Amino acid sequence: DTAVSQTPKYLVTQMGNDKSIKCEQNLGHDTMYWYKQDSKKFLKIMFSYNNKELIINETVPNRFSPKSPDKAHLNLHINSLELGDSAVYFCASSQDRQSYNEQFFGPGTRLTVL
Amino acid sequence: GNSVTQMEGPVTLSEEAFLTINCTYTATGYPSLFWYVQYPGEGLQLLLKATKADDKGSNKGFEATYRKETTSFHLEKGSVQVSDSAVYFCALSEPLGDDKIIFGKGTRLHILP
Numbered sequence: 001d002t003a004v005s006q007t008p009k010y011l012v013t014q015m016g017n018d019k020s021i022k023c024e025q026n027l028g029h030d031t032m033y034w035y036k037q038d039s040k041k042f043l044k045i046m047f048s049y050n051n052k053e054l055i056i057n058e059t060v061p062n063r064f065s066p067k068s069p070d071k072a073h074l075n076l077h078i079n080s081l082e083l084g085d086s087a088v089y090f091c092a093s094s095q096d097r098q099s100y101n102e103q104f105f106g107p108g109t110r111l112t113v114l
Numbered sequence: 115g116n117s118v119t120q121m122e123g124p125v126t127l128s129e130e131a132f133l134t135i136n137c138t139y140t141a142t143g144y145p146s147l148f149w150y151v152q153y154p155g156e157g158l159q160l161l162l163k164a165t166k167a168d169d170k171g172s173n174k175g176f177e178a179t180y181r182k183e184t185t186s187f188h189l190e191k192g193s194v195q196v197s198d199s200a201v202y203f204c205a206l207s208e209p210l211g212d213d214k215i216i217f218g219k220g221t222r223l224h225i226l227p
Contacts, residue, residue, distance in 0.1 A: 004157070031213075040219070041152075041201055041219070041220040041222070042219050042220070043158070043203065043217045043220070045214050045215070048213060048214065050213075055213055056213060056214055090157050090158070092157070092158075097213045098213070099146070099207030099208065099213050099214055099215055100146035100163075100165055100207050102160045102163070103158075103160070103215065104159075105157030105158045105159065106157050107155075107156055107157050108156075108157050
């Protein structure tokens with residue numbers, strides 16, 4: 001059983017398009033995250049939700065909009081895609097919002113904007 | 115602000131060599147410290163952690179000791195294997211902080227057979 005799953009695994013699209021990435025966790029965790037990893041492997045947090053409530057919103061363009069329909073799901077919608085959005089996006093979850101807890105990562109979604 | 119600095123890679127070693135990946139941190143208060151590992155094509159997974167000074171985290175032959183006096187959390191392994199080839203991330207979090215983990219930039223490790 002996959003603990004944290006993301007779809008799609010690969011996403012290739014044209015500049016200006018709108019796309020979504022979905023994430024689901026079956027661990028019963030309260031907190032979920034979105035990270036962006038660039039080509040140099042630098043990992044940067046984008047958003048965090050705790051029980052469907054937004055708790056972390058880093059300096060991210062407002063073209064990025066997360067949505068959590070329930071605590072097991074956290075989706076990421078991106079409008080008007082730009083070349084610089086090309087990266088690997090990771091979803092993660094943890095038991096609760098305490099930052100000393102282990103985070104469980106999904107396999108990533110590689111987004112390529114042409 | 116809080117930050118993590120780890121040695122730049124790539125680090126290339128022969129199988130059975132001794133490994134050290136240095137990590138130092140800057141933080142207010144008393145952070146928890148982590149090492150995460152990312153195998154090729156996968157997401158990160160927790161390798162080990164330590165939550166207070168002088169704690170030693172260990173897993174899969176890897177060890178790291180929380181040194182408050184030197185603000186360090188260096189990762190070590192006595193004898194590396196080809197399967198250890200991956201990217202290693204040092205990270206910190208501060209309880210009662212703003213709920214997020216600060217990751218270092220990652221160190222790529224290549225083990226040659």
